[in-house]
Amino acid sequence: MDGPTDSSLTLTPTGEVLATSADSGDPATRYFNRELSWLAFNRRVLAEARNSSYPLLERLRFLSISGSNLDEFMMIRVAGLEAQVRRGIAKTSIDGKTPSQQLTAIRREYIDIEKTQQAALADLRGRLAHQGIRIADEKHLAPGHIKWLREWFEDQVLPVLTPQAIDPAHPFPFVANLGMGVIFNLVRKSDGEGLVEMVLIPAGIPRFVRLPGEDEATWVPVESLVTRFAPALFPGFEIVGDGVFRVIRDSDIEVEEEAEDLVRYFRTAIQRRRRGRVVLLELDQQCDPEAEKLLREQLGVEGAMVIKTDGMLGLRGLNQVVDEDRPDLKFAAFSPRYPERVMEHDGDCFAAIREKDMIIHHPYESFEVVVDFLRQAASDPAVLSIKQTLYRAGNQSPVIQALTQAAENGKSVTAVVELKARFDEEQNLKWAGELERAGVQVIYGFTEWKTHAKVSMVMRREDDGIRTYCHFGTGNYHPVTANIYTDLSYFTADPKLARDAGKLFNFVTGYVEPRKTEALAISPIDLRETLYEAIDREIENARAGRPAGIWAKLNSITEKGMIDRLYEASQAGVEIELVIRGICCLRPGVPGLSDNIHVKSIIGRFLEHSRIWAFANGYALPSARANVWISSADAMSRNLTRRVEALVPLRNRTVHNQVLDQVLVANLLDNERSWTLDASGDYTRVERGDAEGFNVHDYFMRNPSLSGRGGAGIGAVPKLSLRRGRA
Structure with missing residues (x-):
């Protein structure tokens, strides 16, 4: 059997409260938690690593992306919450959780996602091996490979490694953000004296080494070579135990308003970031207990997460293996069209x-x-x-x-x-x-x-x-x-x-604030208010019995005011279709609150990133009379209040039709790369059933645009219709 079928997958962010009514007294029944919603998004990315319809190296790419995403999440979001806990800040999230409560839920989710990642890697390792690509470790190498690897290690790695004793005479070395190393528990053969040594793996060394050969590719993680050939580093010592570890640090940069020279400030801040507080210590499952104890003490991980992994650390590094020259195991090559x-x-x-x-x-x-x-x-x-x-x-x-x-x-x-x-x-x-x-x-x-x-x-x-x-x-x-x-x-x-x-x-x-613009809306001046007013007009139209609808395609929606406006619109009878790739704090389908709001997320070959708003304006969507905007801004507080953003109206007829009738409609039609969100927080992959399959990415790879196609004989652009079985 070729892995689990995606149509059966349902992903649930843990720690959520089931929303069953419009109970405005409890924020947990009105909103999803921002951080847990992001983790749910990364679960959808990770699910693509088990998507049997994808080529194997593309599945490995999604696994690598999920690892990179988690690293950044820890560096920024979790680091920020831990800082709030240390400072005694009890400000609650949109769903009413304190920083401490969010961290508890995040840690539970993180551990589960990490286990799922390792299971996906184990599955992909076996499948790739059948295709001639092996991701090996030092314990599973063919005898013929050992000699070549030893010579490569001694020539390319050994000269740049620096064993560092850990004792009162040698201060504990600094481990950089995303730094990886191996810690050894040693005994000197001459006198039986114990010693702990650390070997940090320099960032300039490739994460994997590829064994020579064209018929079969074998990739070996460099940390496993350090472990296997450690005797060359420690002559005269017996290696009692070892352990691979990895560190993630707080990497956010807080800008002080009184900073007089931004350039100088950021040059200094970048250096500070590299030495930020540890937020995650990853250890391999077999890490030597004495070495682990020392790491915990010296890295100051109190309050941080410590994860022991029965698998590979630092999955983001798998992107090196994805570069293997095997086009048969990747998506078919695609060349963008020139207008x-x-x-x-x-x-x-x-x-x-x-x-x-x-x-x-x-x-x-x-x-x-x-x-x-x-x-x-x-x-x-x-x-x-x-x-x-x-x-x-x-x-x-x-x-x-x-x-x-x-x-x-x-x-x-x-x-x-x-x-x-x-x-x-x-x-x-x-x-x-x-x-x-x-x-x-x-x-x-x-x-x-x-x-x-x-x-x-x-x-x-x-x-x-x-x-x-x-x-x-x-x-x-x-x-x-x-x-x-x-x-x-x-x-x-x-x-x-x-x-x-x-x-x-x-x-x-x-700093010359525009008093009035003719077309653009600009954040933080009037972009949010422009969207609020557009939603209010749809509410008025619905209450007056006129057609009313809102379509939006965004990366994230977290701003409470925007969510509440959309709830009000739903209650007034406005039909709302949202395509939200990532974070969604809005709860769709809650009786009496958001019955008329539907939310989907598209995860596939390309990363959905464009931001589009469409308002019916008294006519059934899609319509030539609809108001359509594109924007650089998501519906997040930071975009609407702390960033300079632009909201651009599309008034040219061809451009308007392209974005509304083609881009938005195609996103709503997709039933092959879509997940739907329900009121409890579950994301379920769309099952197309007997409906005709529609893949938004494949569609746009095959069809030219409306406004850029000119008059050349490249064929008509198919007209899309929502009657084609949108989920």
Whole structure:
């Protein structure tokens, strides 16, 4: 039997209270806990590692992603809760749990997820071995491999290892965040004296070593080699016991409002983060008891989680094995389309945008058009200036190169670089320095707010005056994630949107708050209020007997005010369809509270990332008269009150139809990669039954977009209908 069938899977976040009525006196009956909802999301990611319809290396990739997700969750969310407990902060979560209560529930869930991960790894190991890919450890190596591995270890690893004695004369060594090592309990053969030694594995050493050979691939974790060949490290000693361990530390950076120099502050804060308090100590199940005791004492794990694992530590490292050159065990290769309309204008992005607004649907359509838009601006003599926000740009950024080239070509270039982009702070500092050296005016924005809006402005002198071309995105200017995340890039030369974009930049660069905008809504000024008002209009329409409906596609919804507004809309009879990939604190289907709200989550080949809102506006959805917005913001307190975000209306008919009738409808139709959420917190994979299968990712890989397809003979775009059996 090829693993469990996904249609039978139901995932439940533990520690939740079953919601059976609209009891407003108990927040646990109205809302899900944020942290437990995130863990439920990671369970859905982990479930894909056991999805028998996926190629094996893709299943291993999902297992690696689930491990990486958990690491970040511990570094940020759990670390924050532990800090609240230490400081005596008793502020409750949206569902009424104290920090201590949340930690108890999280630890119970974490242990269960970790066991599920190890079971998935054991299953995948066996299946991959049948396909010629072995993930071995030092106890299960073929004799013929030992000699080669010993030579490799002595040549590549041994010279960079530093055994460190643990005794009063040698202070306990620092173990970095995500650091891994092996601790040994030794006895000197000459006099029987006991000694504990630690060997930290340098970050520069690959996590796995691949044995030579083309017919079969064998990957061995480096920590198992340290264990196997330890006698070479400790001549004259008998190894009584050992244990592999791994450490996760508090990695959040709290920005002090009085920080006078953000660049200097973040350079110092990044160093502090590497030495944050330990929040998780992972040990292998067979760890030597004396060595374990010493680790617990020296790492100061009181209040932290300590997990003993009967399997492999640090599953995020499996991404190295996923890179094995076996296309037969991966998804079929996919090449994004380049927008036909731009090619019809001989690659002239400005001419294509002048003709008509267009929206690019990544990753199905190439991110290269965004880069080309900036490259063309950099080299075009008619372009006067460029303004650009940068939240995450990646390690090798063609966007940075284009902005640098534009400045060197004499353009006026302004870049808003967000230093507070978590885990990209160091990279963004590097880009900021490079941009400044090229002559770009670099702005770091607000101290207390993150600039999360994704906006580009290009001002160009043309025959009829200066025209402004804008790009608004739901995702980052990051060429790698643009191949994985589903996002929207909206190109327009609409003067109203251009004037509003200029006000947004003035707000960030000069703290000039826009008094009034013509089209955009901007957080934290009026984005939340704009959405509230749109929900209120649907409530009024429902009460007046007119068609009323709300569709939204988001990564997360946690903001209490937004949830309560949607509850009110449900009670008024508004039909609400939510596609929430990750965290959902809203309880759907509670009698008298949220009967008319349905929530689904899509997990598949691509990471759903675009944020879209659609409001019926008195006509049955989908309708040409519906109000449709795209946004950089999720429905979370941080996005609506502590970040600079943009909410962009789609008024061009073709763009409007593409996002509403194609993107949103396809997400609602999907019955192959969807999970539905019920009032108790259970996520159940959709069973399509006798209905025709519809996979949203496959659909968009096969079909061109509406607004970017131009007039080339590439076939009509199929018209989707919700009558096709939406779950």
